[in-house]
Amino acid sequence: MERGRRHGMTRRELLRRGGAAGAAIGLGAWGGVALGAPGRAAAAPVAGGRKVQLTEFIWIGGGQGVVPREVKASYEKANPNVNIELYEGTNAVTYPKIVAQRQVDPNKPLINFGFFNVDAQTKGELDDIWMSLDPAKIPNMANVHPSYHRPHDTGIGWGFSAVGILYNKKLVKEPPTSWNDLFAPRFKGKVMLFDYAWGFNGLLGVAYANGGDAKHIDATFEKFSKAAQDGQFLALFTTNEQVKDALARGEALIAPYFTSFAITWNQETPGGNGPFAYAIPKEGVVAFTYYFDIIKGSTPDQVAVASEVINTYLSKPTIERYCNLTATIPAVKGVSLKPELQQEAVFQPSVVEKAIQPDWVTTNTQNNAWKQRWDREVKAKM
Amino acid sequence: MNAAAAPGRTGWARGRALVVPGLLGPAVVFIAGLLLTALGILLVNSAYHFTGTRIEPRATFEAYRRFFTDPFYAGVVWEEIRLAVTTTAICLAIGYPTAYAIAKIRRPNWVIAAYILVFSPLLTSSIVRAYGWLVILSRGGLVNWLLTVTHLVAGPVRLVFNFTGVAIALVHVLLPFTVFPILSILLRMDPALREASADLGATRAQTFLRVTWPLSFPGLYAAAQLTFVLAMNAYVTPQLLGGGRVQVLPLLIYENISDLNWPLAAVEAIVLITLVWTAMFASNVLFRRRLAAAGERE
Numbered sequence: 256m257e258r259g260r261r262h263g264m265t266r267r268e269l270l271r272r273g274g275a276a277g278a279a280i281g282l283g284a285w286g287g288v289a290l291g292a293p294g295r296a297a298a299a300p301v302a303g304g305r306k307v308q309l310t311e312f313i314w315i316g317g318g319q320g321v322v323p324r325e326v327k328a329s330y331e332k333a334n335p336n337v338n339i340e341l342y343e344g345t346n347a348v349t350y351p352k353i354v355a356q357r358q359v360d361p362n363k364p365l366i367n368f369g370f371f372n373v374d375a376q377t378k379g380e381l382d383d384i385w386m387s388l389d390p391a392k393i394p395n396m397a398n399v400h401p402s403y404h405r406p407h408d409t410g411i412g413w414g415f416s417a418v419g420i421l422y423n424k425k426l427v428k429e430p431p432t433s434w435n436d437l438f439a440p441r442f443k444g445k446v447m448l449f450d451y452a453w454g455f456n457g458l459l460g461v462a463y464a465n466g467g468d469a470k471h472i473d474a475t476f477e478k479f480s481k482a483a484q485d486g487q488f489l490a491l492f493t494t495n496e497q498v499k500d501a502l503a504r505g506e507a508l509i510a511p512y513f514t515s516f517a518i519t520w521n522q523e524t525p526g527g528n529g530p531f532a533y534a535i536p537k538e539g540v541v542a543f544t545y546y547f548d549i550i551k552g553s554t555p556d557q558v559a560v561a562s563e564v565i566n567t568y569l570s571k572p573t574i575e576r577y578c579n580l581t582a583t584i585p586a587v588k589g590v591s592l593k594p595e596l597q598q599e600a601v602f603q604p605s606v607v608e609k610a611i612q613p614d615w616v617t618t619n620t621q622n623n624a625w626k627q628r629w630d631r632e633v634k635a636k637m
Numbered sequence: 638m639n640a641a642a643a644p645g646r647t648g649w650a651r652g653r654a655l656v657v658p659g660l661l662g663p664a665v666v667f668i669a670g671l672l673l674t675a676l677g678i679l680l681v682n683s684a685y686h687f688t689g690t691r692i693e694p695r696a697t698f699e700a701y702r703r704f705f706t707d708p709f710y711a712g713v714v715w716e717e718i719r720l721a722v723t724t725t726a727i728c729l730a731i732g733y734p735t736a737y738a739i740a741k742i743r744r745p746n747w748v749i750a751a752y753i754l755v756f757s758p759l760l761t762s763s764i765v766r767a768y769g770w771l772v773i774l775s776r777g778g779l780v781n782w783l784l785t786v787t788h789l790v791a792g793p794v795r796l797v798f799n800f801t802g803v804a805i806a807l808v809h810v811l812l813p814f815t816v817f818p819i820l821s822i823l824l825r826m827d828p829a830l831r832e833a834s835a836d837l838g839a840t841r842a843q844t845f846l847r848v849t850w851p852l853s854f855p856g857l858y859a860a861a862q863l864t865f866v867l868a869m870n871a872y873v874t875p876q877l878l879g880g881g882r883v884q885v886l887p888l889l890i891y892e893n894i895s896d897l898n899w900p901l902a903a904v905e906a907i908v909l910i911t912l913v914w915t916a917m918f919a920s921n922v923l924f925r926r927r928l929a930a931a932g933e934r935e
Contacts, residue, residue, distance in 0.1 A: 351895050381690055450881055451892065490798035490880025497877065500768065506775050506797075623689040623898060630884075631709050637882050 302556035312369025368561035392562035395569035417540035424532035434464035445508035457511035464538035469617035480632040515582035683903035700900035721868035732815030740823035767877035798880025822856030
């Protein structure tokens with residue numbers, strides 16, 4: 256708990272991070288794709304040439320599997336003694352499984368390393384799940400903006416997504432401009448919310464937009480409760496596909512969610528002209544940071560391989576390609592995004608600087624209590 | 638000779654007596670072992686303390702207190718039972734005539750076509766099926782279009798993200814499980830019984846009510862039990878079509894496991910198992926009493 260609190264982020268840190276990431280967007284030039292080389296002498300085989308089998312957790316959907324597959328293929332080709340199994344899913348589903356497996360056998364983790372969002376990162380720090388990364392084995396950690404480093408190197412940040420309000424641009428003539436538009440009469444019965452996910456279901460956005468925060472959330476719950484009773488919300492969703500489908504069909508008009516999805520879903524639509532758009536609330540988007548972590552219990556050989564793979568991800572060309580494919584804001588210095596993304600409103604330094612950085616430690620410690628309130632005060636009244 | 642043969646026969650008889658337990662044993666040990674182990678783990682976990690972020694292995698039974706004193710969970714249990722009973726009732730209302738009609742079909746090709754039609758919901762993934770229903774039942778979907786053009790409703794009505802949508806989709810997927818047990822009983826029924834009834838002057842309706850209907854009861858009970866159990870345990874359909882409005886125990890169990898609140902998830906699982914077993918036990922008792930009553934009347 257204490258440790259987690261130390262990791263909490265202040266508004267000053269937010270501005271520092273925002274400025275750094277904003278600078279990253281403007282720096283460098285968009286180049287070709289080349290996977291970064293691990294920071295190991297090419298002649299020396301990893302793990303002394305011993306067979307190494309390990310599992311990497313990657314996210315599903317929105318083009319997020321492309322680069323991990325390329326990295327895996329490239330790494331395995333260069334290191335025939337290594338087999339990396341990709342485990343695709345969401346942090347919400349996978350993190351509890353990691354904890355469950357640790358209870359069964361702490362020396363045989365379900366996942367050895369992979370991608371984790373700030374929610375899982377915070378939980379893992381509170382639960383002592385993550386290993387300390389070794390900067391000597393991951394020299395590219397030096398490329399990451401200092402504010403994305405974790406105390407004791409329990410994980411390393413590499414980018415973040417901005418949570419705003421998605422909408423159907425073909426049906427919404429007057430896009431939302433504020434988090435409070437979730438309660439606007441013109442969207443009555445057409446608002447979709449992610450179930451329980453406080454970082455991207457609008458709860459924290461609305462709280463911070465109205466002078467509250469993770470520690471002062473009562474008024475926000477009351478707002479959501481009244482809206483639920485008044486029929487403001489169409490439904491709660493738990494998968495990307497649910498909200499994508501409902502927005503595309505016009506069943507829902509707006510939904511607080513990752514702005515990057517509006518970009519990637521439009522790209523996935525034939526002709527690239529999907530109905531998705533995002534609004535940046537005037538109070539600021541919610542920043543949702545991403546990390547690489549290695550799970551405790553992994554063998555030294557697995558740690559060696561995981562470190563090299565993470566090092567590859569943190570190389571500029573690799574992280575650049577990942578961020579370009581997934582419309583993620585990079586936290587690695589010198590990374591440049593493709594021109595289309597650079598023009599996107601959510602990638603502008605002014606937006607990044609103004610982003611809301613919630614108190615994730617409080618959010619996680621209050622999660623259980625908030626779930627109870629959400630069930631009773633929001634869900635039960637819908 | 639007889640004296641010499643006797644020990645051999647005894648040994649053979651002893652060996653024969655071991656055949657049934659020997660054949661059943663592995664399955665019983667496997668299933669019962671797994672079940673009891675899982676139940677044991679559930680019971681242990683249900684007693685533990687959840688701090689809000691992690692589980693502490695000390696018995697507090699807080700999860701039980703929370704579940705049984707909070708009206709929210711009473712509402713969820715009520716919703717669960719209401720959904721299972723509604724789905725089972727609709728499935729039986731549609732499934733019995735369907736099974737009866739299929740049993741009457743004589744042309745083999747038509748029988749095959751009917752089987753494919755009835756069992757087609759099981760040929761697609763539950764997620765694909767649920768998304769299909771989302772499209773069909775949405776405000777701009779086929780059903781609302783039909784209702785509107787036929788002037789049955791003034792404007793689109795909400796058929797998804799509520800109890801109605803979940804019930805419709807569950808009936809669709811569970812109907813095969815209702816039809817099959819009834820159909821198997823109807824097909825096994827001796828046609829001579831119905832012929833005898835007709836020969837004795839009974840009308841078709843009388844034959845159905847006094848012969849076919851009572852004899853199909855075992856199938857009806859089996860179908861009702863199977864459908865009810867599956868409806869009670871449904872997860873994907875309430876999740877995707879309920880839109881948060883239909884709260885049932887499998888959803889809560891999943892949410893609490895994801896949230897690492899395993900004690901509460903364990904209590905919810907125990908309640909779900911208890912509800913299902915109680916329903917099964919009660920329906921079996923009812924069925925036996927009905928059979929006994931029918932036997933006494935004869």
